[in-house]
Amino acid sequence: MNVSHATVHPVEEFPMTVAGGGGGGDGDDGGGGNPPRLRMKDVQGMPGTPGGLALRVCQFLFAVAAVCVMATTSDFLSVTAFSYLVAAAGLQSCWSLSLAIIDIHALLVRRSLQNYRIVSLFTIGDGMTSTLTFAAACASAGITVLIDNDLGLCGQNHCIEFETATGMAFISWFTALPSFLLNFWSLASR
Amino acid sequence: MNVSHATVHPVEEFPMTVAGGGGGGDGDDGGGGNPPRLRMKDVQGMPGTPGGLALRVCQFLFAVAAVCVMATTSDFLSVTAFSYLVAAAGLQSCWSLSLAIIDIHALLVRRSLQNYRIVSLFTIGDGMTSTLTFAAACASAGITVLIDNDLGLCGQNHCIEFETATGMAFISWFTALPSFLLNFWSLASR
Numbered sequence: 001m002n003v004s005h006a007t008v009h010p011v012e013e014f015p016m017t018v019a020g021g022g023g024g025g026d027g028d029d030g031g032g033g034n035p036p037r038l039r040m041k042d043v044q045g046m047p048g049t050p051g052g053l054a055l056r057v058c059q060f061l062f063a064v065a066a067v068c069v070m071a072t073t074s075d076f077l078s079v080t081a082f083s084y085l086v087a088a089a090g091l092q093s094c095w096s097l098s099l100a101i102i103d104i105h106a107l108l109v110r111r112s113l114q115n116y117r118i119v120s121l122f123t124i125g126d127g128m129t130s131t132l133t134f135a136a137a138c139a140s141a142g143i144t145v146l147i148d149n150d151l152g153l154c155g156q157n158h159c160i161e162f163e164t165a166t167g168m169a170f171i172s173w174f175t176a177l178p179s180f181l182l183n184f185w186s187l188a189s190r
Numbered sequence: 191m192n193v194s195h196a197t198v199h200p201v202e203e204f205p206m207t208v209a210g211g212g213g214g215g216d217g218d219d220g221g222g223g224n225p226p227r228l229r230m231k232d233v234q235g236m237p238g239t240p241g242g243l244a245l246r247v248c249q250f251l252f253a254v255a256a257v258c259v260m261a262t263t264s265d266f267l268s269v270t271a272f273s274y275l276v277a278a279a280g281l282q283s284c285w286s287l288s289l290a291i292i293d294i295h296a297l298l299v300r301r302s303l304q305n306y307r308i309v310s311l312f313t314i315g316d317g318m319t320s321t322l323t324f325a326a327a328c329a330s331a332g333i334t335v336l337i338d339n340d341l342g343l344c345g346q347n348h349c350i351e352f353e354t355a356t357g358m359a360f361i362s363w364f365t366a367l368p369s370f371l372l373n374f375w376s377l378a379s380r
Contacts, residue, residue: 079340081332138325139332142271146333150269184371188378 045182047099047122048106048113052182056100058175063093063133066168073158081139082162088129088136089169092176095129116190123183130176137169235372237289237312238296238303242372246290248365253283253323256358263348271329272352278319278326279359282366285319306380313373320366327359 044051066089076082099122106113113119144162147153234241256279266272289312296303303309334352337343 080335134324135328138328139335142329142332143336145270145329146336181374184374185378188375 042112042114043182043186045178046114046186047118047183048103048111050107052179053100053103053107055175055179056096056103059096059172059179060093060100062168062172062175063089063096066165066172067093069161069168070165073161075158076162079143081136081143082165085136085140085165085169088132089165089172092129092133092172095125096172096176099125114186116187119183119187123180123187126176126180126183130173130180133169133176134173137166137173140166140169232302232304233372233376235368236304236376237309237373238293238301240297242369243290243293243297245365245369246286246293249286249362249369250283250290252358252362252365253279253286256355256362257283259351259358260355263351265348266352269333271326271333272355275326275330275355275359278322279355279362282319282323282362285315286366289315304376306377309373309377313370313377316366316370316373320363320370323359323366324363327356327363330356330359 042049045055046052067086070076070082070086070089073082076086102113105111113122140162144159144166147157147162148159232239235245236242257276260266260272260276260279263272266276292303295301303312330352334349334356337347337352338349
């Protein structure tokens, strides 16, 4: 009967520091005796924020568009770089979809994702997938420019589809870059 | 005549914080009342350290090798991606040589380069040149794989030279990446 009295105050203090909502960014080191460097700031674009979710949705949509447009051409399998583009954009779309689901869950239950291990994992994953997507987009762009400008063989090839898929992959990389940089910044500034 | 007495102690304190030598890294927050977050740590690989100078020299040498090997082929100008590789690797070599000279000067006069503006400039420059070098290397790799594996046209082309130049550009990017990441980390963790 005497255990229910003493537990009220520590529970009230604890969620103020660990899970701090999604919205405005700059309200740092609120009240408790904890040092402020243990709590990362929630900048829009980081995991668990509406901006971060928007970036993930853009990455996913453009990566899926790149895969779909490239897959509509019948002869993409005969060129290694185009097959690699499909693989890299597919991986990017899976990664971005997973992180979008995590972001939606974090926003619904109002839980912050600014944990050191989670942010490290997201940074490594973002760095690898965005590098692969960028490499695939550059390789496809090199071949597309070769076919179109240097050789002038667009009559026999699906240049429009190749160029569209390459552009989609570049946009997907361009929206993946802020996620990586913000996560890396957040990791370094803790 | 009475002004020469009070100025001794502030001048002794000042150089301990601003310019702190090149060598060993971990001796932080030495003595004064300044907060330690104003002074960035000298990790090996950052500007003004022997490791940073070694990275710059590697970037420069491999970028110059990529330019030279590609320039020995007679027909690299007919392919846009190969011309772009020469331009991007040339830019990378100029940038890395400039920063190597700055590093040598900083090491000789034992001056730290951990200033916010300098590190911002280096980070932006490293990010742009390494991205351009990586894009050129990926585009060249896509075309080299197309010529060699997909079309089997190595008999009529300089495949060995193209592959060597592409590999040199990749190694140059691979040594430029730590410079960028360390500078970005140093910028975020101040």
